[in-house]
Amino acid sequence: xxxxxxxxxxxxxxxxxxxxxxxxxxxxxxxxxxxxxxxxxxxxxxxxxxxxxxxxxxxxxxxxxxxxxxxxxxxxxxxxxxxxxxxxxxxxxxxxxxxxxxxxxxxxxxxxxxxxx
Amino acid sequence: xxxxxxxxxxxxxxxxxxxxxxxxxxxxxxxxxxxxxxxxxxxxxxxxxxxxxxxxxxxxxxxxxxxxxxxxxxxxxxxxxxxxxxxxxxxxxxxxxxxxxxxxxxxxxxxxxxxx
Numbered sequence: 001x002x003x004x005x006x007x008x009x010x011x012x013x014x015x016x017x018x019x020x021x022x023x024x025x026x027x028x029x030x031x032x033x034x035x036x037x038x039x040x041x042x043x044x045x046x047x048x049x050x051x052x053x054x055x056x057x058x059x060x061x062x063x064x065x066x067x068x069x070x071x072x073x074x075x076x077x078x079x080x081x082x083x084x085x086x087x088x089x090x091x092x093x094x095x096x097x098x099x100x101x102x103x104x105x106x107x108x109x110x111x112x113x114x115x116x117x
Numbered sequence: 118x119x120x121x122x123x124x125x126x127x128x129x130x131x132x133x134x135x136x137x138x139x140x141x142x143x144x145x146x147x148x149x150x151x152x153x154x155x156x157x158x159x160x161x162x163x164x165x166x167x168x169x170x171x172x173x174x175x176x177x178x179x180x181x182x183x184x185x186x187x188x189x190x191x192x193x194x195x196x197x198x199x200x201x202x203x204x205x206x207x208x209x210x211x212x213x214x215x216x217x218x219x220x221x222x223x224x225x226x227x228x229x230x231x232x233x
Contacts, residue, residue, distance in 0.1 A: 009160075031219070042121075043162075043208060043223040056219055091162060106221060108154070108162035 002026070004109035006092050012115045018080040021112045023092030025074070031055075031095045032075050033106065034067060038088040046090075049075060082116045089113050119144045121211050123224035130199050130231055138194045138207050138227045146170075146213030151185065151192045152221065156206040168192065199231045 005024045013019050025032045034046040046065070047057040051072035060067070064083070069075040079086055089111040097104035120143040130136045142151065153165040166176065168185050176183050180197045196203055206228050210221040 003161075033219075035221075035223075040225070042225045043210075043221075045220040045222075048219050059220075089160070093162075105164055105167055106152075107164060110159060110161040113160070 004092055004094050004107055006090075006109040006112050008112060009110060010113045010115075012117060013082055015084055015116055016081045018078065019082055019114060021077045021079075021090050021092075021114070023075045023077070023109060025092070025094030026107055029094035029096055029107075030072070031097065031104075031106075032069060033093040033095075034075070034077055035091040035093065035108075036088050037091065037111075038085070043091065046077075079114070082114075084116050087114055087116045119146075119211055119213055119222040121209050121222050121224035123207075123209055123227050125227045126225070127228040127230070130229070132200060132231055132233055133198050135195060135197050136199050136229065136231075138196075138209075138229065140192045140194065140209030140224060142190050142192065142209070142211045144211060144213045149211060149213035152210040152212070153183070153192075153194050154208045154210065156208065156226070158205070162208070165194075196229075199229075201231050201233060204229055204231045 007022045011019055030051050032049040035043050036046055037043040045059040047060055047067055048055045049069045052069050066078045091108050091111045093106045093108040095104050095106045122141045149170045151168045155163045173185050182195045184193045206226045208226045209224045212221050
């Protein structure tokens, strides 16, 4: 069974440009999450989808970030326009249910490493 | 608010040594889950363990063991007879019902280097 896959694995863009990150969750997982790790800091929650609906987007840093999950399958995270402080690793994760419920584990992808220069 | 502290930024050991990674957490929830993830050089976050707040029994899985102590709000991770392949960043995380139970709050990670 395929795990969580993310594309691209690495991206270097100039300040002001746009980047779109894609995530394919594990098949059958209704819950999809985006997290981000800025260099040397903790991994921080960005948002959570349940199917195609945004359940919680309290971690999105500002309106330059837009996440979508059309059809409840894969998700995209667009950064437009990118700023230097957006550099970091963007992790996507998925789970069958919420992690607070017994038996549900969040599985992460390899991350998309974004560098804004 | 929830918080996870991993005070050890980096640990270096020689192969076959035992090493303990510390994790201290803060939460007001009475029901919560604790996790450990491993991030090898390949980048993927690999799930290691999930423990709920009502189960303080220690767990052992091969060379890995976890010591959960509610009294000190700690969930420490020990690797016995470390190997070079254990070199990675290890993250401790917490999920509670505050915030809907859908988020993981991570620590800053501990970089473990195992040398020959």
